[in-house]
Amino acid sequence: MQRIITHENWIGDLPAPVRDAVLARTVEVIVEPGEVIAEAGRDANRIFQVVEGYVRLVGLHEDGSEALITIYVAGNCYAETAMVSRRPYNHTSVAMVRSRIRILHERDFWDLYYSHAAIPEALCRKFADAISRQLAAREMRATTRLRQQIANMFADFAERCAGSPAGGPIELDFPFTQSDIASIFDVTRQSVQREITFFKDHGLVEKRGGFWVVINLQQLRRTG
Structure with missing residues (x-):
């Protein structure tokens, strides 16, 4: 079925030394319900990981109303696509409840990316899995x-x-x-x-x- 909730924790799946190197460069913040974490159209200068709580990813309809795209839960990492493609965030992420978020800034991300081959490999797997899920979701909507x-x-x-x-x-x-x-x-x-x-x-x-x-x-x- 279409997975509205995602658990894409590629950081957690890294070899322990690489994972520890990534986590050492992150900072943690608390966000309150309704607080915007990353806004569509802004420069993608950070990636995020949900530590506790729930975060909704939303887009905008033509009439200006919000469209819920997915829900991130503890462990989920996101915003890497915009970072890697060097484009602004496509969507806005908002805390659904009081949540704890890890942030990895752009300079640290690229330093780690070029220093540890396991990171681009993990991101390639994540992006490929995302494409497969999108195709499966399209088929599900057409047949269910x-x-x-x-x-x-x-x-x-x-x-x-x-x-x-x-x-x-x-x-x-x-x-x-x-x-x-x-x-x-x-x-x-x-x-x-x-x-x-x-x-x-x-x-x-x-x-x-x-x-x-x-x-x-x-x-x-x-x-x-």
């Missing part, structure tokens, strides 16, 4: 019913973000809206509302205090 796509998204969120306890509700610990879901799957909000109503009526998903709760993960996986 919207209900199943949304059901899989909620189940994926529950398993990856909140663990998967044996039975019982799972509260997703980051906020997102029906408009976000519509933008992810490139459909109308009314289409999403219809599917959400189905999930609620069947006791699969509900919203409590602004956060989504997956009521029955196993049944949700079978939906669609």
